[in-house]
Amino acid sequence: MSEIIKLEDFKKVDIVVGKILFAEKVPETDKLLKLSVDFAEENPRTIVSGISLYFPDCSVLVGKKCMFVANLEPRIIRGIESQGMILAVSTPDGKFSLLEPNNEIPAGARAK
Numbered sequence: 001m002s003e004i005i006k007l008e009d010f011k012k013v014d015i016v017v018g019k020i021l022f023a024e025k026v027p028e029t030d031k032l033l034k035l036s037v038d039f040a041e042e043n044p045r046t047i048v049s050g051i052s053l054y055f056p057d058c059s060v061l062v063g064k065k066c067m068f069v070a071n072l073e074p075r076i077i078r079g080i081e082s083q084g085m086i087l088a089v090s091t092p093d094g095k096f097s098l099l100e101p102n103n104e105i106p107a108g109a110r111a112k
Contacts, residue, residue, distance in 0.1 A: 013071070016068055021038050021044055023061040031050040
């Protein structure tokens with residue numbers, strides 16, 4: 001079981017719907033993809049994620065709306081500034097799924 005956190009700590013996490021505009025493999029890596037994501041802000045954000053093994057053809061991600069943590073401190077990964085984190089689940093036997101909202105929910109919508 002994970003560490004128990006207080007509700008006040010969880011409320012600090014900004015979970016937002018983002019629409020993936022572009023996806024490409026990060027050169028010289030096996031796991032990393034560079035995503036350009038629309039959060040209904042002035043400019044798209046760059047997100048680097050270790051999901052490449054699940055998407056050999058990363059173009060299938062373009063147009064998908066997924067859930068992201070939008071208020072993580074930016075982090076440099078392989079020379080690329082990542083400005084958030086995509087949310088996904090996996091199982092020990094290799095099943096994997098991105099967390100995707102109902103298609104009617106627009107980019108920029110925030111979890112309550």
